[in-house]
Amino acid sequence: MQNRRARRKFDDEPENHERWLISYSDFITLLFAFFVVMYAISAVNLGKYRVFSDALGDAFGGKGAAPPVNTEVPNLPIPNPALKRRNEMLRHEKTQMTKLAQDLLSTLAPLVKEGKVRVTQNSRGVSVEINASVLFDPGEATLTPASADALRAVGTLLKEDSHSVQVEGHTDNQPIANNRFPSNWELSSVRASAVVRLFIDAGVTPGRLTAVGLSDNVPVAANNTAEGRARNRRVAVTILSAIPDPSTELPNQPVAPAGP
Known part of the structure; x- marks a missing residue:
């Protein structure tokens, strides 16, 4: 129990x-x-x-x-096809502009040796700076026969090119006042236009050309000496690069003569 x-x-x-x-x-x-x-x-x-x-x-x-x-993944740059293509175009354009500068230097060799013409190149393009005494009589805007022959040779060279061309007229700071030119503005503008008209006669397409008168506003030397004023009286012909690169802008660099 x-x-x-x-x-x-x-x-x-x-x-x-x-x-x-x-x-x-x-x-x-x-x-x-x-x-x-x-x-x-x-x-x-x-x-x-x-x-x-x-x-x-x-x-x-x-x-x-x-x-x-x-085990770390390397930090490799990511390919950028657009940037690569632009760099290739920049290299090609620079090579083309350098060849053009050498051709201009060869065409104007006698005046370059006399110090009356300077050929420079930078990222903006190629510039040919011609002393006004080579092109015009004092206070005039009609090209002299000798200068017309030299500019015609330049025009023939530019005719085969496709870049835009800007022609700038510059004066010193000495005032001018006559029936044709009330001031240096008119003188510099008409001188630039005279060079443009000659280039058109040499076969350069008018749509590629621009004439600009800058008076005495862009001096390259001091105006307090006769030598400085003579340097400032000039015409600058700039062949503009098709692909300007302002990020690498450098002062104008004189173009060295090509080797034999």
């Missing part, structure tokens, strides 16, 4: 339904430990890795640590 009561007491004891939480907490703990180990492996300390590798190498008779593998 007593055994029957004990068995009934044991059978009536309530069942524990939360026993699964113990296994679940063990699983979560193991999973956390797994991720900690994975993180520790991924964040390798190069100093500790080298010491550990050297120790293994010495223990097994090796040559020490092997160099760690570089």
Whole structure:
């Protein structure tokens, strides 16, 4: 009778339904430990890795640590087809302008040697600076016969080219006032126009040409000496580059004569 009561007491004891939480907490703990180990492996300390590798190498008779593998992605420049094409066009344009400058230098060689003509090149283009005494009589805007021949040769060379051409007339600061030219503005403008008309007669397309009169506003020398004023009286013929590059603008660089 007593055994029957004990068995009934044991059978009536309530069942524990939360026993699964113990296994679940063990699983979560193991999973956390797994991720900690994975993180520790991924964040390798190069100093500790080298010491550990050297120790293994010495223990097994090796040559020490092997160099760690570089897993960093190199910072390579991304190709830019548009930029590459522009650079190629700039190089081609510079080569073309340099050849044009050499041809102009050869055409005007006698005047260059006399110091009356300067050929320069920069990123804006090629400029031919001609002293006004070569082209005009004092206070006049009619080209002299000798200068017309030289400019006609330049016009023939430009006729075969396709670049735009800007012709600038410059004077010194000495005032002028007569029936034809009330001021240096008119004188410089008419002189530039005379050169443009000669280029058109030589076959240069009129749409490529521009005449600009700048009076005495862009001097290249001081006007307080006769030599400086003579230098400022000039006509500048600029062949404009088709691809100007203001970011690399440099002062005018004289063009060296081509080799034999």
